[in-house]
Amino acid sequence: ETGVTQTPRHLVMGMTNKKSLKCEQHLGHNAMYWYKQSAKKPLELMFVYSLEERVENNSVPSRFSPECPNSSHLFLHLHTLQPEDSALYLCASSRDRGSYEQYFGPGTRLTVT
């Protein structure tokens, strides 16, 4: 495995479901990110983790809950989502928080019904 991987690639969930997105990076990086990509909007940064510590939370609703158990893995736990949360959720990593060259996973296409 190389680079940044994300599972699942596609997810359909009801508003009352609980699901988790998983991201794994094999680059030896120390910073990891969750982004939301919606149509006609720029990438929206959701969370930043540096050395497993959350360093940024961009006013994301509490129905999104991140978890970073180690520097290689990042999760996004989802519960009671809304249809407007349907989007492509991208994970990225960088060498450290101050390094701006980010490497992205393929994303999880989430549809909330």
Add this chain to the structure above:
Amino acid sequence: TQLLEQSPQFLSIQEGENLTVYCNSSSVFSSLQWYRQEPGEGPVLLVTVVTGGEVKKLKRLTFQFGDARKDSSLHITAAQPGDTGLYLCAGAFENSGNTPLVFGKGTRLSVIA
């Protein structure tokens, strides 16, 4: 709020044509990245520019950073269908500390064979 404007928003051209897309801001960048995102995938880093006036080439792609470090352009020579995708620029603004990258909305390029 520091914004990053990309133009044009959409571009459809014939194979073999040349094109230029732009990325502009009213603020100064300490560094700027260009990414390409293909359908169903995450963005892939193409280049990073950091010095005003810098020009970098990647095969048929030429990236230029403005002298004042407020703008950048991407020129593609003899476009091919494989160049189709969403081209994103992302900037780290000067004096922004560890503030993460700001992304533009992108230019969606379609190259028709």
